[in-house]
Amino acid sequence: MSSATFSSNFLQTGCLRKDGFNNPKDKKRNVGKVFVKCSVNTKTQKAEKEVRLGVLGASGYTGSEIVRLLANHPHFGITLMTADRKAGQSIASVFPHLVSQNLPKMVAVKDADFSDVDAVFCCLPHGTTQEIIKGLPKSLKIVDLSADFRLRDISEYEEWYGQAHRAPELQKEAVYGLTEISREEVKNARLVANPGCYPTSVQLPLVPLIKANLVQPKNIIIDSKSGVSGAGRGAKEANLYTEIAEGIYSYGVTRHRHVPEIEQGLSDAANSKVTVSFTPHLMPMSRGMQSTIYVELAPGVEIKDLRQQLKLSYEDEDFVVLLDEGIVPRTHNTRGSNYCFINVFPDRIPGRAIIISVIDNLVKGASGQALQNLNVMMGFPESTGLLYQPLFP
Ligand SMILES: NC(=O)C1=CN([C@@H]2O[C@H](COP(=O)(O)OP(=O)(O)OC[C@H]3O[C@@H](n4cnc5c(N)ncnc54)[C@H](OP(=O)(O)O)[C@@H]3O)[C@@H](O)[C@H]2O)C=CC1
Numbered sequence: 556m557s558s559a560t561f562s563s564n565f566l567q568t569g570c571l572r573k574d575g576f577n578n579p580k581d582k583k584r585n586v587g588k589v590f591v592k593c594s595v596n597t598k599t600q601k602a603e604k605e606v607r608l609g610v611l612g613a614s615g616y617t618g619s620e621i622v623r624l625l626a627n628h629p630h631f632g633i634t635l636m637t638a639d640r641k642a643g644q645s646i647a648s649v650f651p652h653l654v655s656q657n658l659p660k661m662v663a664v665k666d667a668d669f670s671d672v673d674a675v676f677c678c679l680p681h682g683t684t685q686e687i688i689k690g691l692p693k694s695l696k697i698v699d700l701s702a703d704f705r706l707r708d709i710s711e712y713e714e715w716y717g718q719a720h721r722a723p724e725l726q727k728e729a730v731y732g733l734t735e736i737s738r739e740e741v742k743n744a745r746l747v748a749n750p751g752c753y754p755t756s757v758q759l760p761l762v763p764l765i766k767a768n769l770v771q772p773k774n775i776i777i778d779s780k781s782g783v784s785g786a787g788r789g790a791k792e793a794n795l796y797t798e799i800a801e802g803i804y805s806y807g808v809t810r811h812r813h814v815p816e817i818e819q820g821l822s823d824a825a826n827s828k829v830t831v832s833f834t835p836h837l838m839p840m841s842r843g844m845q846s847t848i849y850v851e852l853a854p855g856v857e858i859k860d861l862r863q864q865l866k867l868s869y870e871d872e873d874f875v876v877l878l879d880e881g882i883v884p885r886t887h888n889t890r891g892s893n894y895c896f897i898n899v900f901p902d903r904i905p906g907r908a909i910i911i912s913v914i915d916n917l918v919k920g921a922s923g924q925a926l927q928n929l930n931v932m933m934g935f936p937e938s939t940g941l942l943y944q945p946l947f948p
């Protein structure tokens with residue numbers, strides 16, 4: 556069955572999670588749908604699941620995280636996985652934690668057969684991705700986790716990524732998939748550019764506040780921290796244990812490639828050009844991300860107005876949570892899950908606020924949001940297979 560057929564069928568039927576639990580928040584978005592229960596067996600997922608997926612770059616951190624998350628998905632089964640240096644190996648030999656899944660061997664992209672595939676997650680390095688996606692069958696739905704299709708302005712891509720864009724025609728059709736903000740566009744997209752991890756953690760709190768004119772769209776200062784998995788699995792001297800442990804360091808100071816992505820999203824929200832000061836830091840932790848954001852309030856606005864707006868924007872959302880007043884979000888709160896936790900605090904300096912947002916860079920910052928987007932593209936309830944509780948401690 557083609558992906559288009561799935562989409563229209565499941566728009567009408569929807570589906571329960573395999574354990575029969577339906578997130579109550581889904582109900583609001585699926586009123587009038589008839590739910591059917593689906594059975595799943597991870598050992599035979601290829602045979603029983605309806606949508607056939609390819610994971611390009613399965614031997615990397617985001618690719619393997621997609622594979623982990625998909626084990627609980629009642630409709631998506633993996634029929635193709637690719638790797639580069641690790642082509643020819645099984646996923647279990649690269650990632651023993653995934654041994655219980657019955658999955659195909661990883662092949663090189665050039666040897667991949669897409670005839671048995673309805674949709675792909677593209678978890679490849681930026682630059683490489685454009686060429687590869689250009690060569691994929693047009694019938695495939697694609698969620699691209701790289702940065703290759705996130706910036707609408709090709710010249711901006713070329714400036715910040717230091718290379719020519721090799722698929723400008725595809726850029727025109729790509730939809731930027733910050734799901735909570737652009738769900739309607741994602742629904743009809745063929746190619747979704749999954750947001751970067753830092754831009755996700757920054758835009759989720761700021762976009763609703765800027766849209767509602769509650770914070771000034773200027774003098775925004777963003778201080779972000781990431782776990783080391785954000786840099787991918789490839790060996791790099793800067794990411795050795797000795798370089799990372801027992802210290803933190805700032806990088807991309809004054810010029811990180813996520814700046815134009817953040818500014819694009821905030822400028823859309825403000826309807827005018829927004830610029831930000833952004834500095835990321837590498838933390839001695841494997842996963843997790845925090846953005847601490849300093850903003851100026853619009854005249855007459857109080858902290859309670861910011862909280863009220865965020866409550867309103869996200870109260871029907873599955874994954875974005877405004878914490879109770881005074882509770883400080885911690886990366887521990889979202890580890891292993893697709894949640895983004897946010898809170899807002901009054902600065903000691905009048906007229907300013909401090910916003911803290913946390914996500915797991917590999918889940919809401921990458922593979923979880925990618926799966927959320929594919930659920931939307933295929934017409935399934937958005938949280939299908941994604942309601943993992945955070946791991947704590
Ligand atoms: N890590 C994170 O938190 C986030 C990452 N991203 C983006 O997602 C993408 C994947 O990131 P991540 O999983 O961390 O990266 P990894 O380095 O962990 O994995 C990269 C994957 O791509 C494969 N690969 C590398 N070079 C090529 C090539 N020339 N042709 C085909 N396949 C190739 C690798 O294969 P092999 O292992 O065999 O070499 C591996 O499977 C990147 O664009 C990244 O920027 C986005 C948001 C967050």
Ligand SMILES: CC(=O)N[C@@H](CCC(=O)OP(=O)(O)O)C(=O)O
Pocket residue numbers: 681700701702750751752753781782783784785786787835837
């Ligand atoms: C810790 C670390 O190195 N993080 C990466 C960002 C994470 C990421 O992969 O972002 P993209 O999706 O835009 O590629 C970086 O700073 O480049």
